[in-house]
Amino acid sequence: MTSRRLPAGGLIDRSKTIRFSFDGRELSGHPGDTLASALLANGVRLVGRSFKYHRPRGIMTAGPDEPNALVELREGARREPNSKATEIELHDGLVSRSQNRWPSLAFDVMALNALAGKALSAGFYYKTFMWPKRFWETLYEPLIRRAAGLGRAATEADPDHYEAMHAHCDVLVVGSGAAGLAATRAAGEAGARVILCERDALVGGGLLICPQHQAWHAEMLAALKALPNVEILPRTNVFGYYDHNLLGGLEQVADHRREPGEHEVRQRYRTFRAKQVVLAAGASERLIALPGNDRPGVMMAGAALTYLRRFGVAPGENVVVFTNNDSAYETALALAEAGLGQVTLADVRPQSELAGVVAARGVQVRLGTEVAGFDGKVALLRPRGGTLGDPVVADLLCLSGGWNPNVQLASQSGAKTRWDATLASHVPGEPVQGERSAGAARGLFGIGAAAHDGAEAGEAAATAAGFQSKPGFALPELGRSEQALAPLWEVKAPGKSFVDLQHDVTAEDIRLAHREGYAHIEHAKRYTTHAMATDQGKLGSLVGAAILAEARGEPVEAVGVPTHRPYTMPVAVGALAGHTSGAHFQPVRRTALHDWHLRNGAAMQPTGAWLRPFYYQKPGETGWAPIFREARAVRSAVGICDVSTLGKIDVQGPDAATFLDRLYINSFSTLAVGKCRYGVMLREDGIVFDDGTTSRLGDEHFLVTTTTGNAAPVLEHMEFHAQTVWPELDVQFCSVTDQWAQIAVAGPKARETLAAAVEGLDLSNEAFPFMGVGEGTIAGVPVRLFRISFSGELAYEVAVPSSQAETVWEAILAEGKPFGIEPYGLEAMSLMRVEKGHAAGPELNGQTTAADLGMGRMMKKAGDVIGRVLASRPGLADPGRPRLVGVRPVDPAQRLRGGAHIVGEPGSGTSLGWVSSVTQSIEHKCWIGLALVENGESLKGQRLFAVSPLHQESVAVTITSPHHVDPENARVRA
């Protein structure tokens, strides 16, 4: 292994040495290197194996278009696969490994795939691995997974932090080459707030490899630094262009270090809302399909120039440069001037104005010549279209098939691309949003042309954003105009000619796709997986399209290219999630009694955004024990429960009663002040939407309660109808869920407990009957009392201003102590509601009607009600529909399962319905359930079967009333 570092040159700090490792080998580089440039400098030629054929691959590019040099970075929790070596800034202690090789990079067993190459052509997986079916799971899939592995993801949690930042600006400039810098300065000097994003660590783009423009580059940077209204964001790739001029980007804050500093984020997801956008993202050099164009030693001509000039690395010694355009002449010249070995330039064009210039400086120029093959050691040169080749010894083959403007963001913004025949490429078309492309991004090449175009674009963008002034800074001179390129997509010769190196797609695969009917570009893409890898086909997408066009007998522009979509470069999901992960995934809602619950042994359960007590565990209790204890307390004495999460909506106004009459299937205009009533609300399609009790606090004042989960949807539903359907109704309402804590006190001793606690309200059955509403005080705190019951016992709910909740709760607890009061949680509540036969979430499932739930008779006889008309449709009014019933096992020792199907006979394939809720009844001392069963009403008393094929269970059950406890409803009225 010999050092390829040139004695001088490059934007690297040779005074400092950085140590890093690749596949366990200790290597060194300098600050300013990328992992790729450091590997090249160390003479590392082989960096990975290809995806399908496991062919050896080397570094091909110097940027995000890299298809080969994918490496696994770092170790442990920070291990990250599929990083492009060309995009990784070298840092001390960097650990990197090659991927997709087994057992080692130099000897790869799977390379045998290459010998079986014909069998692995396009669509191979679809065609071959279809039969017999069992082979798929046992043989093919494990094999393919191992073979196609692209690195290993970390298995530990990501230790790093991410954040999101949202910015507004007048002008956003993407790309900091000559065009981007000029645009930024023009807009900035006009007074616009400008943000300039550059994906690279260094600002300058193409200027970084143009020593002759160094002075102008430095002057521009100094001028921009002096403008307070200009912000420059290096290491920030803009990856997406969305609606209404919103762009998304990723700032790699700490990826250039071993790990982020203390309290530092690793990456920052950025959004930019810009009045105007200047896209100066440059251009990407394109591949030429020819046999062996994937061999280690093949490199894009522009990349070779970058390694020479920016990193001071010789990418090869004896070089063949193969081109169809002028740009590669600079590479040939630079290589020759570095004095490494023989440089041969093969230009397919019969003439070149530059031939004489480079020949005079030692480059052997062969015009009208193409490269018909390369094996890593020898390139085969032949006259254009000829057959006999002429071997030229070369360890480096540089390719330049022309340049594609980076139109991805313009295309994402909605602008159609336009075919430019001179460039043989797509350029951005008419803008749809407030954007314009500048410089190479719209096909204007050369520093001078790009700078002039950028300045104009920056001025135009500033003007469109409301700023006026002429740019007054100097620009580089316009260069000579280039000679036209000769479109060249493929050199046809025996061997594998790749169009997509990362996914191993060959020119022949594209033709095969065409022959097999996948002639549309989008079909050919999916059939061959062309341009679907992490490099997004930056090198070869257009080459593949051109080969498809040839097969179709049409011009390239008729084929088009697949739609450009975000992301222009891969983005870690963690960065998009920002800090909204783990405990911060969503806000948590806590009731006013939360701290009391925690202090008293509550196991908390998330229900939607809320945390609610599941049960209160005492020492030594396991399994269902705390639940049974709590439920028994309620059934035999008294229990207390925090029901604050129920939605509460305060409704007021002269038309409040009319409004509620239209929302609920039952009437509220007939409800007396000081009373409450259970109500059912439908959706307009006739399905039950929500239920709850509504109290009349005054003639024009109601308090609606909703289920916990539907609090927000019910409020939106009410707002929609009040604002848009019945704006003539004089009614106002708002959510008071958070303002009131609500405490249920239930059990035979509930009255005695509360009577001792409440002042100012007579709780006797006569004075305050079932469904009564009143006001009083507890411990001096004003409270509302509702005599309602969810458990089926004598019960009350006490509403108290949230700030006083704990005072009132403690006061009730103290008065209940002589009766053995127990706080109870969700599980005990659920146990008792199933015993009582109340429908809840599993029954209000968005498919049931009021009649299904046994509440059909609640529908009032007349008047406008949401859902009335469509609830009467034959399908919904069918009496045979699944209807709410109770189920109990015939053998009380057997358990029931929620989700079990109800069938007439074991083994029957006809499901009559399903078990929706189950619990262990403390009253019946067995499992009980609620079920929705076809013709359920008429099946009561019959024996059916609850089957759960998943558990291989079949339980004989009796169909009962859903009211397993107190069907006469006597207890609540006691």
Next chain:
Amino acid sequence: MHLIPCPYCGQRPQDEFHYRGDATVKRPAPDAGEQAFYDYVYTRENPRGWHDEWWHHYAGCRQWIKVRRNTLTHAVAASAGPADALPEATP
């Protein structure tokens, strides 16, 4: 991501809103019959171009506003309060 011009709060980002769809359908009279209600609930045009839509500014003023939006370009031409009319037509 869209910017929605709320007539009460000004330009606000789309994530402050919930979408409900066609704002041109009118709830029928209670006695209009099943077909009328069926159409109200289910039958929708799927226009390519301008579309008057309900957007609920739930994280703002909580008004159901009408927004005239182009389903092809996502351009927004006008907005109005829940009981107000959008301009006659947008070219």
